[in-house]
Amino acid sequence: MSADAGTPPAARPLRADALRNRRRVIEAATEAFARSGIAVPMDEIAESAGVGVGTLYRHFPTKEALFAAVVRHHLEVLVDEARRLQGADDPGSALFAFFGRMVEEASSKQDVVEALNQAGVDFKSASGDLKKEFSAAVAALVQRAREAAAIRADVEDQEVLSLLAGACMATAHLGTGAECRQRVVQVICDGLRSPTAATP
Amino acid sequence: MSADAGTPPAARPLRADALRNRRRVIEAATEAFARSGIAVPMDEIAESAGVGVGTLYRHFPTKEALFAAVVRHHLEVLVDEARRLQGADDPGSALFAFFGRMVEEASSKQDVVEALNQAGVDFKSASGDLKKEFSAAVAALVQRAREAAAIRADVEDQEVLSLLAGACMATAHLGTGAECRQRVVQVICDGLRSPTAATP
DNA sequence: CAGGATACGGAACCTCGGTTCCGGTTGTCA
DNA sequence: TGACAACCGGAACCGAGGTTCCGTATCCTG
Missing domain, CATH: 1.10.357.10 (Tetracycline Repressor, domain 2)
Structure with missing residues (x-):
């Protein structure tokens, strides 16, 4: 499975912890959206990913982008x-x-x-x-x-x-x-x- | 068509203007919900019915009740x-x-x-x-x-x-x-x- | 290991929409 | 017509959830 799904521009090194978090976010979001659809709050995704909401927005400009x-x-x-x-x-x-x-x-x-x-x-x-x-x-x-x-x-x-x-x-x-x-x-x-x- | 749809308790006389407004509300809500589903704001229904939101809530305890x-x-x-x-x-x-x-x-x-x-x-x-x-x-x-x-x-x-x-x-x-x-x-x-x- | 860039967390902010409240208005009845 | 009760409008209130901001922690490079 292409774990880099959602890295269109690429070319940027991306720090180690950032990459780890990005993966966690995608994983958590996948699970959450599958369960409750787009209605699930961002906070919830952040929590289950073990990160703060800020991190979500650093990787995806908007909730819809993540979705x-x-x-x-x-x-x-x-x-x-x-x-x-x-x-x-x-x-x-x-x-x-x-x-x-x-x-x-x-x-x-x-x-x-x-x-x-x-x-x-x-x-x-x-x-x-x-x-x-x-x-x-x-x-x-x-x-x-x-x-x-x-x-x-x-x-x-x-x-x-x-x-x-x-x-x-x-x-x-x-x-x-x-x-x-x-x-x-x-x-x-x-x-x-x-x-x-x-x-x- | 039973225009009194949504008058379960009845028995109460209901003032003339109140009845008129209730009908307007139902009519407006019917149109609005048909068009945009439950997502339509109460304010919008109130406006197109030509009444204030308060009137909506006087006739229906909640948005879902109206819906x-x-x-x-x-x-x-x-x-x-x-x-x-x-x-x-x-x-x-x-x-x-x-x-x-x-x-x-x-x-x-x-x-x-x-x-x-x-x-x-x-x-x-x-x-x-x-x-x-x-x-x-x-x-x-x-x-x-x-x-x-x-x-x-x-x-x-x-x-x-x-x-x-x-x-x-x-x-x-x-x-x-x-x-x-x-x-x-x-x-x-x-x-x-x-x-x-x-x-x- | 020091220095600076990169990320992080999460509180604060803002908007939106449901709901409530109350001073003013209108219908009804004697 | 006067008085009272039923109604009305819509501003204000509130909680929810998306988004932003900034001081702090972490990672990478020399």
Whole structure:
């Protein structure tokens, strides 16, 4: 795992203790945001990281910047996953696998759900490119699935994205168990299969 | 439309201007919450109602109480709709019709989405009974559809509720148009149809 | 090891939004 | 119409949480 996630300019040596603290902060923030979303107070993150709030702001100019950094990392993982699946044999299974993976991921990461939902975060300037990358990666999966007639032809990329987001939000908020989550995904994926080209 | 929505104790005459203001407040709050969800400031509601904040608090003890009253009204409408549909000829169409209706409703009512999502509001004590009523009404629709084999047998009531909520959240937040909304609903409804008992 | 730059902690500051309070106003009733 | 009670407006109050500031501690270099 790239522990330097969130060090765009680089080039600067960065003192030893500073680097240690930065890592602690990212770790604590990742945990806190995953648990309670962006609503978690900065003080709380600082405390669980074992540093003062000042240190948080020395590494990230604003709370949203910290949030964006954390979410960006999660999204990167998902984009990687999507790209890996683009090379899969069965485009249909690939898309559906991603669907399941994503929902499972979101179920334990409140921040991802909120980011998907744009709740409160700017998330456009901060990680606009990545968001675009994410959409593009999913769109590619959809495209391949559509060409293989693995999904119905009358749904746009946008709709699949919406369904993805909806599935994440629904399963993340309503107290649903793992198997419940899977069935929800199953229903949506079945719905996505072309009615004229259902599994034989 | 029952304009007195939110007058549980009643029995008190309530002065003329007070009644007028109460209606204005509810109207303004309904509009404001629908537009921006519970995040809208009380001051703003007061202003657009043409009253002072004090008046808001004279009629509703707390912001959440006001929010709950507004949401309660929306839910009542939906519960009525669900009950009406319970008597429909085709249980499958009834459920799917409700699905579409609900999503359409939520698409213009941010507050309903948030209530569904439990975002911030207590919503349990305030309108707990109604929430239960709502769930029950939907469950009844699901039950009938299941008995008529109009939907697959392997989904629980809870999952349908989740799918409903997910559809609302997805379509409400991501800037999706009306036709896009319909396709999303279509996909989910198709997914809900029993794979072994699809439309002939 | 000394000197200076770099970081740190966390109290103080500021803004925002819910809630309260009270002097003034308005409806109602005799 | 006069008097009282019910209401009203909106300034003031308060707590929460993001952000800033500065004296102090720590790290690195010569």
